[in-house]
Amino acid sequence: MLEAALSGLVQVISPGAFLLMMIGILIGLVVGILPGLGGPVALALMLPFTFGMTPIETFCFLIAILMVTTTAGGITSILFGIPGEATAAAIVFDGHPMAKAGEAGRAIGAMLMSSLLGALIGALLIVASIPIIRPVVLAFGPPEYLMLAIVGLTFIAVLSDGSMAKGLIMACVGILVSLIGLDPQTSIPRYTFGRIEMWDGLGIVPIVIGLFGGPQVLELMLSKNSIASTKSSSAVSGVWKGFADAFIHWKAVMRAGLIGAGVGVVPGVGGAVAQFIAYGQAKQFSKEPEKFGKGSIEGLLASSGNNNAKDGGALIPMIAFGLPGSVSTAIVLTAFLIVGIDPGPRMLTEYLDVTFAMFWVTIIANVIIVIIALPLIVPLSRVTLVSGPLLAPFLLALLVLGAYATRNNMFDIWVMLSAAAIGAICQRFRWPVVPLLLGLVLGKICERYFFLSQALFGWNWLTRPIVIGFIVLMALIFLRVAYQGWKSFKAREQA
Amino acid sequence: MATELRVSGKSLDVIAEWVITLFALGVMVTAFTTAMSFPRNAALFPLAMSGLGAVLLALKLVRMILLLFVSRGGSVQSPPASEENAGMKPPEPSYQGVLATTSLATWVETLVGLVIFFTLLVLVGLVPTLVLFGIGYLMIVARKSFLFSAIYVSVLIGTIYLLFVRLLSLPLPRGMFPLL
Numbered sequence: 001m002l003e004a005a006l007s008g009l010v011q012v013i014s015p016g017a018f019l020l021m022m023i024g025i026l027i028g029l030v031v032g033i034l035p036g037l038g039g040p041v042a043l044a045l046m047l048p049f050t051f052g053m054t055p056i057e058t059f060c061f062l063i064a065i066l067m068v069t070t071t072a073g074g075i076t077s078i079l080f081g082i083p084g085e086a087t088a089a090a091i092v093f094d095g096h097p098m099a100k101a102g103e104a105g106r107a108i109g110a111m112l113m114s115s116l117l118g119a120l121i122g123a124l125l126i127v128a129s130i131p132i133i134r135p136v137v138l139a140f141g142p143p144e145y146l147m148l149a150i151v152g153l154t155f156i157a158v159l160s161d162g163s164m165a166k167g168l169i170m171a172c173v174g175i176l177v178s179l180i181g182l183d184p185q186t187s188i189p190r191y192t193f194g195r196i197e198m199w200d201g202l203g204i205v206p207i208v209i210g211l212f213g214g215p216q217v218l219e220l221m222l223s224k225n226s227i228a229s230t231k232s233s234s235a236v237s238g239v240w241k242g243f244a245d246a247f248i249h250w251k252a253v254m255r256a257g258l259i260g261a262g263v264g265v266v267p268g269v270g271g272a273v274a275q276f277i278a279y280g281q282a283k284q285f286s287k288e289p290e291k292f293g294k295g296s297i298e299g300l301l302a303s304s305g306n307n308n309a310k311d312g313g314a315l316i317p318m319i320a321f322g323l324p325g326s327v328s329t330a331i332v333l334t335a336f337l338i339v340g341i342d343p344g345p346r347m348l349t350e351y352l353d354v355t356f357a358m359f360w361v362t363i364i365a366n367v368i369i370v371i372i373a374l375p376l377i378v379p380l381s382r383v384t385l386v387s388g389p390l391l392a393p394f395l396l397a398l399l400v401l402g403a404y405a406t407r408n409n410m411f412d413i414w415v416m417l418s419a420a421a422i423g424a425i426c427q428r429f430r431w432p433v434v435p436l437l438l439g440l441v442l443g444k445i446c447e448r449y450f451f452l453s454q455a456l457f458g459w460n461w462l463t464r465p466i467v468i469g470f471i472v473l474m475a476l477i478f479l480r481v482a483y484q485g486w487k488s489f490k491a492r493e494q495a
Numbered sequence: 496m497a498t499e500l501r502v503s504g505k506s507l508d509v510i511a512e513w514v515i516t517l518f519a520l521g522v523m524v525t526a527f528t529t530a531m532s533f534p535r536n537a538a539l540f541p542l543a544m545s546g547l548g549a550v551l552l553a554l555k556l557v558r559m560i561l562l563l564f565v566s567r568g569g570s571v572q573s574p575p576a577s578e579e580n581a582g583m584k585p586p587e588p589s590y591q592g593v594l595a596t597t598s599l600a601t602w603v604e605t606l607v608g609l610v611i612f613f614t615l616l617v618l619v620g621l622v623p624t625l626v627l628f629g630i631g632y633l634m635i636v637a638r639k640s641f642l643f644s645a646i647y648v649s650v651l652i653g654t655i656y657l658l659f660v661r662l663l664s665l666p667l668p669r670g671m672f673p674l675l
Contacts, residue, residue: 393632
C-alpha cells in the first residue's frame with residue numbers, strides 16, 4: 001500500500017502530469033469564480049481534451065479542475081454575495097457580512113484554508129475507507145438516502161432565524177418549487193402552466209444566484225456605497241488571520257469536513273445538502289450562535305470546510321463501484337472509460353497507484369490554489385471598496401451570465417429575477433430564505449427516495465437499523481434546539 | 496422626523512406581513528387544489544406540502560388576527576401593552592438595512608434602471624445592453640466621464656467574450672432582435 005502511495009505521488013509530480021494539473025487549477029479558478037459555472041460545466045467542457053492523455057494525467061487535470069472550482073466558487077459568495085456555485089450558497093451567509101464589515105481578506109483566507117483542511121479530511125477518508133468501503137456503501141439504500149435528506153430538512157429548525165413557523169412555511173414553498181416539472185413516475189407535468197421550459201423543473205443555480213445575489217446587487221445600487229462600509233486596518237494581516245481562524249476553530253472545520261465527506265460518499269444526495277448540514281450543526285455547537293448570519297467566522301469555516309471534503313467523499317463510491325456520487329463524478333467516471341480503466345475492485349488492487357494519485361491531487365491542487373490565491377486576495381478584497389454604481393453593470397452582467405450559463409436559456413434569467421425579487425422581499429420583511437433553499441434542494445430527493453423505498457420495502461423501510469439511527473439523530477437535533485430555546489427563554493425571564 | 500420614519504416603517508412591516516401571509520396562503524390553496532387533479536402518486540407530495548403550508552399559514556393568520564384584537568384591547572387600557580411587553584416574545588428589531596431606509600426617489604431611480612436593463616436584455620441581448628445601459632448608468636448615476644464609461648464597458652465586454660465565448664465556447668444571451 002505504501003509503495004502504491006509513493007508511486008502515485010511520484011506520478012503526480014512528474015512534469016507532464018504536474019503541468020496538466022496546473023492548467024486544470026487555472027481553468028478551475030477562472031470557471032469557479034464565474035457565477036453559475038461550476039465543476040460539472042468545466043469538466044464537461046474539458047473532457048474532450050483528455051483523449052490521448054495517460055490515466056494519471058487525465059485525473060490530475062480533471063480532479064484539479066473539480067477541486068479548484070469548488071474552492072473558487074466561494075470567492076464571489078464572499079465578495080459580492082453572489083454564489084459561484086449552488087454548493088457555495090451557505091458561504092454567503094457569513095462570508096458576505098464579513099466583506100461588508102471590511103474583512104473580505106480575512107474571510108477569503110479563512111475560506112481557502114478551511115477548504116484545504118476539508119480536502120485533506122476528504123482525501124484521508126478515501127485512503128482510510130479503502131478496506132471498509134464496500135460494506136459501508138452497500139448498507140445505504142433508498143430509505144437511508146431518504147432519511148439523510150430528511151435529516152437535512154430538520155436543520156430548518158436551526159436555520160429559521162428564530163421564526164420556526166416562517167421557516168417551515170418557506171421550506172414548504174421550497175419543496176413545492178422543487179416539484180415543478182414532469183413527475184418522474186407518471187410523467188405528468190406539475191405546476192408548469194403549459195410552459196415546456198418548466199418541464200425539466202426550475203434550475204437551482206438561477207434560483208440560488210437570484211435569491212442571494214439579487215438583494216445584494218439591489219442594496220448596492222440603492223445605497224450607492226461600496227460593499228464594505230469600513231476599510232480593514234490591514235488586508236494582508238486579515239488574510240493570515242483568516243488562515244489562523246481555520247486552525248483556531250479546528251473542531252468546526254473538522255466536523256464540517258467529516259460531514260462533507262460523509263454526505264459526499266452517499267451517491268445521489270448532492271453536495272448542496274452537505275453545506276447546510278455542516279452550517280446547521282456548526283450553529284448548534286457554537287458558543288455564539290447569535291452571530292451566525294451576521295459574519296460568524298465559525299459559520300464561514302463550516303460552510304466552506306465541507307465543500308472539497310464532499311468532492312473527496314464522492315470519489316469513493318465512484319472508485320470502488322463505479323457509482324458516481326454527483327454530476328461532477330459522473331463526468332470523471334466517463335474519463336475512466338476514455339482512458340480504459342473500469343472502476344471497481346481493480347482500482348483497489350491493480351490500479352491502486354491511480355487511486356492514490358487522485359488522493360494526492362485533491363491535496364496538492366488545494367495547496368497550490370491557496371498559494372496562487374494568496375497574492376490575489378488583497379486586490380480582490382479591495383473590490384469591496386469600489387463604489388456601488390461603479391460595480392453595478394459588472395454585477396448585473398454576472399447575475400445574468402450566472403443564471404444563463406447552465407442551460408443557455410432566457411427563461412432561467414426570469415427565474416433568477418423572480419428569485420431576486422423574492423429574496424429582496426424576504427430580506428426586507430424578515431422571512432428566512434435558507435429554509436426555502438433547503439426545501440428546494442431536498443424536496444425532489446425526498447420524493448424520489450420515498451417512492452423507491454415504498455416500492456422496495458413497503459413501510460418496513462422504517463425498521464432498517466440505519467433509518468432508526470437517523471430518526472434518533474433527528475430527535476436529538478430537535479431536543480437540542482428545544483433545550484436551547486428553553487435556556488434562552490429562561491435567560492430572558494431572569495433578565 | 497426620525498420617530499415618524501420609524502412609525503411608518505413599522506406600519507409598513509405590519510401591512511407587509513399581512514400581504515405576504517395572505518398571498519402565500521392564496522398560493523398554497525391554489526397549489527393544493529391544482530394538485531387534486533394530479534394522479535395519486537404524482538399528487539402525494541404536492542398535496543402534503545401545499546396542505547401543510549396552507550395549515551401553517553392559516554394558523555399564522557389566526558394568530559395575527561388574535562394579536563390584533565389583543566393589542567387593540569390593550570391599547571385602551573394601557574398604551575404600551577403588546578405581545579412583546581406581555582412577555583410572550585422578545586421584541587423583534589425592525590429591519591434597518593438599505594432596503595428599508597432608502598428614499599422613494601432612489602427606489603424609483605434604481606427600479607427604472609433595472610427595468611431598462613432587463614428590457615434591453617430581452618430585446619437586443621447582453622452585449623448591446625451592456626454598451627447602452629453600462630455607459631448610460633455610469634455617466635448618469637456614477638457620474639463618470641464618457642471616456643471612462645466607454646473604457647469600462649469595453650473591458651467588461653472583452654473579458655466576458657474572452658472567458659465565455661472564446662475559452663468556454665458558451666453563447667451569450669442574444670435577445671429577440673440581436674444587434675450583434
